[in-house]
Amino acid sequence: MVIADKEFIINNQPFHGRDMLTLVDYTKDEITYLLDLADYLKDQKKQGIVFEPLKGKTLGMIFEKSSTRTRVSFEAGIYQLGGTGIFLSSKDIQIGRGETVADTAQVLSGYLDGIMIRTFSQETVKELAKHASIPVINGLTDTYHPCQVLADLQTVREIKGSLSGVKMAYIGDGNNMVHSLMLGAALMGMEFVVAAPKGYHPDVEITYKAKQLAEEHGAKISVTEDPQEAVKGANVIYTDVWASMGQEDEQEKREIAFEGYQVNEELLSLASSDVIFMHCLPAHRGEEVTANVIDGTHSVVFQQAENRLHAQKALMTALMGK
Numbered sequence: 001m002v003i004a005d006k007e008f009i010i011n012n013q014p015f016h017g018r019d020m021l022t023l024v025d026y027t028k029d030e031i032t033y034l035l036d037l038a039d040y041l042k043d044q045k046k047q048g049i050v051f052e053p054l055k056g057k058t059l060g061m062i063f064e065k066s067s068t069r070t071r072v073s074f075e076a077g078i079y080q081l082g083g084t085g086i087f088l089s090s091k092d093i094q095i096g097r098g099e100t101v102a103d104t105a106q107v108l109s110g111y112l113d114g115i116m117i118r119t120f121s122q123e124t125v126k127e128l129a130k131h132a133s134i135p136v137i138n139g140l141t142d143t144y145h146p147c148q149v150l151a152d153l154q155t156v157r158e159i160k161g162s163l164s165g166v167k168m169a170y171i172g173d174g175n176n177m178v179h180s181l182m183l184g185a186a187l188m189g190m191e192f193v194v195a196a197p198k199g200y201h202p203d204v205e206i207t208y209k210a211k212q213l214a215e216e217h218g219a220k221i222s223v224t225e226d227p228q229e230a231v232k233g234a235n236v237i238y239t240d241v242w243a244s245m246g247q248e249d250e251q252e253k254r255e256i257a258f259e260g261y262q263v264n265e266e267l268l269s270l271a272s273s274d275v276i277f278m279h280c281l282p283a284h285r286g287e288e289v290t291a292n293v294i295d296g297t298h299s300v301v302f303q304q305a306e307n308r309l310h311a312q313k314a315l316m317t318a319l320m321g322k
Contacts, residue, residue: 051081
């Protein structure tokens with residue numbers, strides 16, 4: 001679907017003022033609208049058409065974790081939409097010196113039109129949203145990464161033409177990426193299989209929630225310890241680093257635990273012939289994925305990375321525009 005009516009985009013706002021804390025804050029139809037809007041905004045950008053529904057709006061971007069894709073895509077995105085982004089490091093604002101999250105939320109609500117936060121605890125994001133009177137967007141926590149998954153869903157739909165019935169196999173650590181991918185796949189009617197070693201499975205409660213959603217939407221969610229079994233018939237193979245940010249001291253331990261979970265040409269050959277390879281980046285070539293896979297013909301990682309810009313522009317337009 002291509003949205004052609006700018007007035008529809010700006011004025012049809014069941015989203016206005018809402019937060020994006022996790023994907024389950026939204027229905028399947030609402031996520032579909034965001035993906036349609038992302039496609040529209042991407043097309044406008046490619047054509048060189050200026051579209052500024054957020055002219056005069058300001059997004060505050062709180063970073064307690066370092067970033068490449070999140071910072072640049074949000075900052076470039078708000079600028080392209082006609083607004084302004086303000087980078088707020090935890091080292092530079094009072095939240096890093098003991099001011100409460102609640103006080104910070106209320107103060108920033110008087111200055112800004114939206115807040116994006118990239119932090120450790122999901123509770124911090126929930127607390128910020130509870131006390132802010134403006135939209136709060138979860139740019140990443142240790143539990144969820146919803147903005148990345150919006151871009152991932154956009155990418156899969158661009159290439160496969162649909163999300164319903166697409167099989168995605170995730171190989172590796174049951175981390176924040178898995179949690180959001182699992183929920184997104186369940187909402188959109190996909191088959192999602194996680195292959196992770198014992199002790200590194202995704203959160204039990206989130207898995208249960210995803211399976212409940214899967215029943216409602218005709219999706220299928222499963223967890224296994226066998227990567228070869230997981231990728232059979234897969235249309236998408238996805239992986240992430242074995243040691244996420246903050247887990248660097250576990251690197252050697254995790255390298256041992258994840259032996260046999262590398263995405264390589266042998267594993268790729270067990271999937272569907274039209275399989276695509278995805279990675280949220282940054283990648284460690286030679287660890288979770290070989291160079292000839294991530295740099296090969298099946299890889300769409302840079303299309304996926306670009307779509308962070310377009311998916312997040314759609315989200316900001318929906319939540320902040322009016």
